[in-house]
Amino acid sequence: MTSQTPTPPTLKAVSHKGGQSVAIRGLEKTYGARKVLQHLDLSIAAGEFVAIVGRSGCGKSTLLRILSGLESPTAGSVSLNDDKANAHGDVRFMFQEPRLLPWKSVIANVALGLDRHARPQAEEALRHVGLGERAGDWPSSLSGGQKQRVALARALVHEPSLLLLDEPLGALDALTRIEMQRLIESLWQRQRFTAVLVTHDVAEAVALADRVILLEDGRVALDERIDLPRPRHRGDPAFAAQEERILERVLGSDSPQQDAASGHADATEPPKRHLSRVA
Amino acid sequence: MSTHTENRLFSRAAPWILPILLLAAWQTASSLGWLSTRILPAPWDVLKAFVTLAESGELWNHMRISTLRALSGFALGGGLGLLLGLLTGSLRSAETLLDSTLQMVRNIPPLALIPLVILWFGIDEAAKLFLVSLGVFFPIYTNTFHGIHSVDKGLIEMGRSYGLSRWQLYREVILPGALPSILVGVRFSLGFMWVILIVAETISAQSGIGYMTMNAREFLQTDVVLVGILLYALLGKLADMLARGLERTSLRWHPRYQPQH
Numbered sequence: 234m235t236s237q238t239p240t241p242p243t244l245k246a247v248s249h250k251g252g253q254s255v256a257i258r259g260l261e262k263t264y265g266a267r268k269v270l271q272h273l274d275l276s277i278a279a280g281e282f283v284a285i286v287g288r289s290g291c292g293k294s295t296l297l298r299i300l301s302g303l304e305s306p307t308a309g310s311v312s313l314n315d316d317k318a319n320a321h322g323d324v325r326f327m328f329q330e331p332r333l334l335p336w337k338s339v340i341a342n343v344a345l346g347l348d349r350h351a352r353p354q355a356e357e358a359l360r361h362v363g364l365g366e367r368a369g370d371w372p373s374s375l376s377g378g379q380k381q382r383v384a385l386a387r388a389l390v391h392e393p394s395l396l397l398l399d400e401p402l403g404a405l406d407a408l409t410r411i412e413m414q415r416l417i418e419s420l421w422q423r424q425r426f427t428a429v430l431v432t433h434d435v436a437e438a439v440a441l442a443d444r445v446i447l448l449e450d451g452r453v454a455l456d457e458r459i460d461l462p463r464p465r466h467r468g469d470p471a472f473a474a475q476e477e478r479i480l481e482r483v484l485g486s487d488s489p490q491q492d493a494a495s496g497h498a499d500a501t502e503p504p505k506r507h508l509s510r511v512a
Numbered sequence: 513m514s515t516h517t518e519n520r521l522f523s524r525a526a527p528w529i530l531p532i533l534l535l536a537a538w539q540t541a542s543s544l545g546w547l548s549t550r551i552l553p554a555p556w557d558v559l560k561a562f563v564t565l566a567e568s569g570e571l572w573n574h575m576r577i578s579t580l581r582a583l584s585g586f587a588l589g590g591g592l593g594l595l596l597g598l599l600t601g602s603l604r605s606a607e608t609l610l611d612s613t614l615q616m617v618r619n620i621p622p623l624a625l626i627p628l629v630i631l632w633f634g635i636d637e638a639a640k641l642f643l644v645s646l647g648v649f650f651p652i653y654t655n656t657f658h659g660i661h662s663v664d665k666g667l668i669e670m671g672r673s674y675g676l677s678r679w680q681l682y683r684e685v686i687l688p689g690a691l692p693s694i695l696v697g698v699r700f701s702l703g704f705m706w707v708i709l710i711v712a713e714t715i716s717a718q719s720g721i722g723y724m725t726m727n728a729r730e731f732l733q734t735d736v737v738l739v740g741i742l743l744y745a746l747l748g749k750l751a752d753m754l755a756r757g758l759e760r761t762s763l764r765w766h767p768r769y770q771p772q773h
């Protein structure tokens with residue numbers, strides 16, 4: 234290395250540009266008369282991995298879509314600040330479905346929106362998700378999990394500083410899901426982007442996130458830090474305890490009578506139920 | 513020889529067995545005088561008529577003229593249909609302005625316009641061009657319009673959020689997404705193109721296959737009439753093969769056209 238002239242900044246150097254911080258203040262979103270988000274305050278540090286959980290219809294997707302600019306807020310503000318001055322604050326969205334273009338080869342899907350010289354980058358991103366061999370294939374020949382990996386490569390090739398994931402693994406089988414979780418974690422550790430993951434799987438949230446946020450009645454009802462060392466193991470008692478606690482909280486907030494009685498879930502004993510946990 | 517290859521041979525030959533038997537029966541019936549040539553000439557006579565017409569050059573001349581009419585009508589009507597379909601499919605304002613009017617016109621069968629067209633254009637080339645264009649316009653227009661509307665909204669949203677410009681979005685997402693539907697329109701209109709041309713040529717023309725057939729009818733040349741009918745069948749089949757080939761090459765990504773492993 235020392236004998237050579239200084240090498241120009243390579244892909245690797247750029248990919249450590251890090252994430253951007255997010256500050257959400259007094260965010261509100263209404264559709265017609267329905268208030269989906271209200272008085273939502275949330276700060277996310279640069280490079281942090283945040284998981285958002287909450288019952289169906291509580292506004293998780295809406296929040297992500299506002300962060301990505303696909304929707305605009307009714308009131309309040311969302312500011313994204315990059316910790317590096319030169320970065321252009323790229324935000325990428327990974328949807329629940331792969332949304333690959335069926336008329337483009339796998340590699341052309343990954344390279345979507347990049348200029349022609351970026352082909353090697355797309356190939357590298359595809360290798361990172363373990364699909365380097367399938368570059369020339371049509372998306373229709375891939376399995377569901379492989380399609381989601383291509384979608385992940387497509388999001389990451391832009392080296393986003395903020396990656397938004399809206400239940401991207403929801404449709405996958407349990408084994409593929411755990412594989413994908415590990416992949417997402419390792420790519421996040423490599424590229425240090427800020428990640429916001431919406432999931433209905435509390436175990437997934439605890440496995441991946443630095444913080445788990447529970448969204449309820451349009452605002453943050455729980456903000457729990459997960460300090461377990463990585464890589465995390467599901468068999469670990471500390472993991473299980475934290476998962477159990479969050480799950481109880483999510484389910485406790487599920488009960489409409491409680492909301493009516495006191496408006497505060499912790500005021501009464503959480504009802505005893507049989508919990509069927511998703512893998 | 514294994515039974516497997518025998519089966520293959522049989523399934524190759526099977527579709528031809530019935531036509532050949534029919535042809536043989538037809539020839540026999542004519543030779544034995546059971547079928548009057550006024551009604552149906554023998555296949556052998558039809559073949560002879562074909563050779564005579566081909567040698568005199570008359571046949572090629574009529575065929576060339578008919579094909580030219582068909583293709584120019586297809587280019588004009590189809591091109592216009594594609595253009596307007598893209599326009600109304602992509603722009604809300606164009607849709608509100610044009611679509612309901614076009615849907616209204618669509619309900620008029622092109623052939624119903626023949627008397628009017630003869631009044632307007634006489635039996636000029638313009639009459640045939642107008643009828644064929646009108647006939648192919650609507651299948652292509654409608655399928656283009658619906659093709660664009662039925663492009664997966666999720667893909668469009670994805671394209672937007674991945675930073676595609678308007679033009680890129682159109683070229684990479686909307687057009688390819690609408691293409692299968694557009695090609696269905698093309699195939700449909702290619703079939704329709706010949707139907708309209710046949711009618712237009714038999715009613716008002718001084719050249720072309722339709723004219724040749726009608727002319728032969730006046731002189732009771734049933735063999736020439738049959739040559740004309742078979743030519744139409746052949747040209748129709750050719751157009752269909754062309755459309756299928758087009759689909760196969762431009763929809764290679766579609767699971768329907770992928771080789772089975």
Ligand SMILES: Nc1ncnc2c1ncn2[C@@H]1O[C@H](COP(=O)(O)OP(=O)(O)OP(=O)(O)O)[C@@H](O)[C@H]1O
Nearest residue numbers: 264267269287288289290291292293294295296433
């Ligand atoms: N475009 C829209 N128009 C009207 N209402 C909408 C629209 N998008 C979402 N909503 C409503 O906003 C609420 C929140 O929707 P959102 O998709 O954010 O829920 P979610 O938390 O992602 O649910 P899930 O876990 O089922 O995906 C729902 O009640 C939904 O009906």
Ligand SMILES: [Mg+2]
Nearest residue numbers: 293294295399
């Ligand atoms: Mg959702």
